[in-house]
Each structure stands twice: as structure tokens, then as C-alpha cells.
Amino acid sequence: MLNEPITKVISRSFVIKDANIDTDQIIPARFLTTTERGALGEACFHDWRFTPDGAPTAHPLNQVSRDEQRILIAGDNFGCGSSREHAPWALRDFGVEAVITSRAADIFKSNALKNGLVVCEIDEAAHAALLDREDLEVTVDVVNQTVTAGNITASFKLDPFARTCLIEGVDPLGFILNQSDAIARFEQESAA
Template identity: 70%
Template sequence: MRNEPVRTLTAPVFTLPDANVDTDQIIPARFLTTTERGALGEACFHDWRFHMDGSKTGHRLNALAPGQPHILVAGHNFGCGSSREHAPWALKDFGFQAVVTTRAADIFRSNALKNALVVCEIDEASHAALMDRDGLEMTIDVAAGEIIAGNIKARFTLEPFARTCLIEGVDPLGYILAQDEAIRRFEAGRAA
């Protein structure tokens, strides 16, 4: 699949300090009936944002306009729980371009990066400094592995293949399919 290349991202910070936010909180299971991307923004953090009767709660997330670009600065162990790929889809559809945390759950991080949602794990001191900075503009340089927000600078690492896919704007399958000519040459050389 083709994605937009992600070299740098710049957007305002939205902080969500809660630790251990699981994928069922990000996208409740009852919304997992679709395999289409682009339609899950309204369901993102649904049970935090809406009462059972459909009226809005007082949660800070309701101050954001769905689809408006933001960078989510999340609490420790973000995306834990089940391995649903819908979680990064919902976050992207809601407008989050990246998640910055001290630690993201492994499966969530993998699913996010495959879907061009950048996940940056940074040191605790830098993370703590960002937690009271709602609205501060942040720039994430994917190639350099660095975030800059005001006077806060922090490093992060991405698995090299994931970084390549983000920068080239492809998912893992798209990357492999783009190597078609090289694969044909290799196979032709092995056939002899």
C-alpha cells in the first residue's frame, strides 16, 4: 500500500498523561466491524468522549476537531492490550500524526508504524517536560530520530526498516512489491 512519505511532521501537541491506555480504550471492540480505513475518527476514544446516550462528555479530547492534525503525547505503556490494527487507524482518522511516549506496547507500535503512524519513545525527563505543553508546536524528524518542541529536544529510534517505509511512503508489502525487478533478476540468476 502507498502512504504519504513521512520525513518530518509538525503539529500542535495534545497531552494524554494516562498510563496503560489499551487498544479497547482507543477503539472499543464494537467498532471493529470495518476493514476500511478513513472512517474510524468518530470512534476514536469513543467511550471517553461520549455518554451512552450519544451526548458528549467533558473530556478534553472533545476540544479537538476530528481530523485536525495533532501529535499525541501519551502516558507510559500506550497501546497495550489486544493487537487490533484498528487502533492506529482510529488515531490517524481522528487527526493524530504521531504518538510520543516513554513506552508503547510492542504490537501497537508495530501496527502503527505499518500504517504510517509514527511512534516515538523518548526519555522520561523530556516526556515529563512535554506533559504540560498542550498546543506547543512539535516537529518530528523521522530520518534524524529527533523531536523538537520549543526548548525541548529528544532523541528516539525506529527500527530501520520501519523508518525506510515511513520515509518512502510505503507499507512493508508495498516495499517488497517495489522490489519486483530486483526479485526477477535474482530468480533468473538462480534458475540457471
């Protein structure tokens, strides 16, 4: 269950221009041993950020201010590859609250939205403009389904149910649990 409603994400951005970033790059398989959220931030993009012996690399991800840069501008086809819910968990634990791309893998997008990570698929022209600018002040408006950064404005679409869950601050199970009184009334009326 999510904790807080997500209506807007306002933050500086960071950019990963690479296309076809798969879930194994986001969270390598050897880190999939946990079912608890909160501890995967250091494993996020681990093989890019660290050498095999654990020393930090010169990768730009190691320069990201995780408190101030919470919006990732990602290359096309982000989150492709195998289905792993750990990928959005790792991104959230790394500090990412929204991913902006021209296209995200369907399963990744579904998993992300269920876990409070907003995925915005925007048109290619706006996406290209954002990819060329590092460290922008960006606003992701979940209610109005827009991305704004300086003079760039783009719209994105969210599944209506996923949008409702984000705005209400619940995951799908939490949404159902919030309907327990209505479900009980329905069951009583149906039994009569």
C-alpha cells in the same frame, strides 16, 4: 500501502496524561467490524468522548482541533492490551500522525509504524516536560529520529526497516512490491 513519504511531522500537540491506555480505550471492540480504513475517527476514544446515548461528553478530546493538533503526547505504556490494528487506524482517522510517549506497547508500535503512524518513545525527563504543556508546536523528525518542542529536544529510535518504509511512503508489502524487478532478475539468474 501508504500514500506519501513521512519524513517530518510538524504540528501542534494535544496531551492525554493517563498511563496504560489500552487498545480497547483507543477503539472499543464493538467498532472492530470493519476492515476498511478511513471511517474510524469518530470511534477513536469513543467511550471517553461520548455518553452511552451518543451525546458528546466534556472530555478534552472533544476540544482537539483535528486539523491542527496532529501530535499526541501520551502517558506511559500507550497502546497496551490486545493486538488490534484498528487502534492505529482509528488514531490516524482521528487526525493523529505521531504519538510521543515514554513507552509504547510493542505490538501497538509495530502496527502503528506499518500504518504510517509514527510512535516516538523518548526519555522520561523530556516526556514529563511535554506532558505538562498542552498545545505545543512540535516537530517529529523521522529522518534524524528527534522530537523538538521549544527548548526540549529528545531522540527516539525506530526499527531501521520501519523507518525506511515511513521515509519511502510505503508499508511492508508496498516495499516488497517496489522490489519486483529485482526479485524477477534474481529468479531469472537463479533459474539459469
